[in-house]
Amino acid sequence: MTETKQADTAAVYRTDRYNPQEIEPKWQARWRDQRLYEVDLDDASKPRYYFLTMYPYPSGDLHVGHWYAEAPADAAARYRRMRGYNVLFPMGFDAFGLPAENAAVKAAKEGRDVHPARLTYERIARMEEQFAQMGAMFDWSKKVVTCDPEYYRWNQWFFLKMWERGLAYRKESFVNWDPVDQTVLANEQVVDGRGERSGALIERRLMPQWHFKITDYADELLDFEGLDWPERVKVMQTNWIGRSEGAEVTFTSERGDPIEVFTTRPDTLWGATFMVLAPEHPLVASLTSEDRRDEVRAYVERASRMTELDRQAEGKEKTGSFIGAYAVNPVNEQRIPIWIADYVLMGYGTGAIMGVPAHDERDFDFARRFGLVITPVIQPDGAAPLDGATMEAAYTGDGRMVNSGPFDGTPSGKEGSLEGIRRVIAWLEERSIGSGKVTYRLRDWLISRQRYWGTPIPMLYCDRCGLQPEHEGNLPVLLPADVAFMPTGESPLKTHEAFLRATCPTCGGPATRETDTMDTFMDSSWYWFRYLSPHREDVPFDADLAARWTPVDTYTGGIEHAILHLLYARFFTKVLRDLGLVAIDEPFRRLRNQGMILGEDNEKMSKSRGNVVNPDLLVAEYGADAVRTYLMFIGPWDQGAPWSYQGIEGVTRFLGRVWSLLLDPPEAPAAGGAPDAGAVEELRRAVHGAIRAVTEDFEAFQFNTAVAELMTLQNAMSKAKSGAVTRTAAWQDARRTMLLLLAPIAPHLCEELWERLGFEGSVHVQTWPDFDPEALVRDSIPMAVQVNGKVRGQIQVPTDAAKDAILSLARAEPNVARYLAAGEVQREIVVPGKLVSFVVR
């Protein structure tokens, strides 16, 4: 009888080493079958928490970067759920976009037929399988796929609403043309003069394009009040919006044409000795004198042909051309020459500037290059009077106004006193020659793309009625499936007869459909609302659910979206608010960015370098839990780190140790078998210390130290483990706590152990443990003793008895005892667990 029982016990415990390949698929299937992660959005019994991670583009393969983005986020979401929240953690796919279309074009070149839709849905299916391997708690019942007509019809619907409000408009303008991808790009998508995706040199072209009026919201977008966002993201957006305050002043050509300029230094108006217009400025042609015509035309043409990169490559070396005309400076009636130069940009301010070489570095360079007059009008205090003929650089600092008519002597500048600037603006306004003005670097969002694989813009061209919006009832304007991709890369919509043919919603006559599609950033500007009701056909999203579930509590994703996506998403949320669809101003309350995983060689992973780490192989080799744990342990999440195979071996060992630590039968009890009270106390302390530390780490997104704490707990438990200790309640508590704390990180392992140890239910629906502060208090702790900064020894100190500490010290340190006796101790500083210092005279 006894023998049988022992054999049974052994059978339970003898497993078996930790084998993730066996347990992980089992639990993934069970969680799916039990619908463990489906969220009831109407459950009001618990506080709501919306945890969102940026949805991926369906490239067809989950790489380590996806794991790095999603696995720690999943752990954080699981933690939040264990804290008692009803957590929504959805996932979807950003499914429109160029790669799929380019694949189709490439196939067409090779005589094969590949449709982007088929390709995209295949890739999505494959990536969903890979996502399942991660063991994440995504609620797939809320899945959003942006190339589904049920999704993109709402892009079209929003577009129409924005059209009605004047927030969407079509305008001919200079645009960034990507000759490789055969489409225009938003300013945000041009990096160093090259296309963000293709890397091709961007050309400037004048084309009619669709825009969203994001500039209407520039000021509001500068306000990050109440947002818990990384500083650098806020700074990047602020710089991008580029607000500057100044004045708009009207100069006049000799002939009488008004020429507006923008300046941030109206206090330097008296120092304007020339004007510069952008080469594209509309007045250039008419103002240019006969004798300068050829040269000016040549300059304009050269500038227009230049790519953005060429313009930048010119560096500080200024070029320009005098146009043979003069303007009158309205403040002092001075006659000044008008030039054109490409350092003046048509797209910023008014496309024209006043040249104040004495107080602007660029104007100074330009004046020096072309021998123009330099007249100082700001005199720095306590310096020799500035002389335009001998100045070696522009003076951009503060000083007193000189040579400035009624303002002479006024303190002025950007740094200290703004008095001069303020008074000059008031003076300009009185005389109606200028006014205070705020200018932004931000341009309107160019949303049209000359591509097929995107949301068709629901607009029509009618010969009789002109530009007309499609009827709401006719939405969605479907992308035709039967298209032939041309090797040229040109959008097949342009030649698709059935798509082009439409009926004018106003006159009923024939009309032609717009063939441009929308930027895919449109799709990602509102997808988190759609997760709440992904299949509603009557509204883009359930307003009631949106009211309860948004703004998103925590949003995570890559820093590369600091400007593009995040700025558009904020803009769009404000538009939705103004359309009366939501009541919030900001979409994401808390934002956290993960860094990048580099190859083992500390370089960016790339096929050509051969340093790519394949997560599928990692899962096969180490298991998903090990991959998750390692990615969380590898370093601070926002920083990223180089991959290390030795590193993942380390966490694999840790998980294996947890496995055998919790399952293996204890050694035979020592003689007598009474547990050592000190050891039990030490174990309790380790357990509660871990609860406190891991909790804090999860709150702060410090996953690396959370894992480190659990390793420390494992070490403490291994040390404490003995036959006697394992019979105590403290050991039971330690086992349970270890599983609860580790569950968000290594969900499969913990679920398996939870079951094997006979605990109730699923570990993932348990409540996160609280730590007991009492458990952390030591009755006696070692302290270093420091006197006037020198460590003089170590003593055991009862925490609640500073007096005793002094007495102990007095015994240990004769010198201090002497001071004490002499009453010379000024104060003592006792820091529990740290050290004791004494300050003596």
Place this chain on the structure above:
RNA sequence: GCGAGGAUGGCGGAAUUGGUAGACGCGCUAGAUUUAGGAUCUAGUGGCCUAGCCGUGCGGGUUCAAGUCCCGCUCCUCGCACCA
């Protein structure tokens, strides 16, 4: 140039309000086990001229006490950059 962040062992990285720097892991060393290797376990591991001294990029400062605070530098990463 402007803005943000950073510099800590052989490596990745830890260090509430200033309180015994180097947690945790990797690597390394020794031992146990093993026919051997691997795996696993145990102990050790900042440096040095080792009763002690020196150590957190450099130079000053504040403090009983500085990786942490202040002043002045150097270097690195990222973002923006002729924006008037």
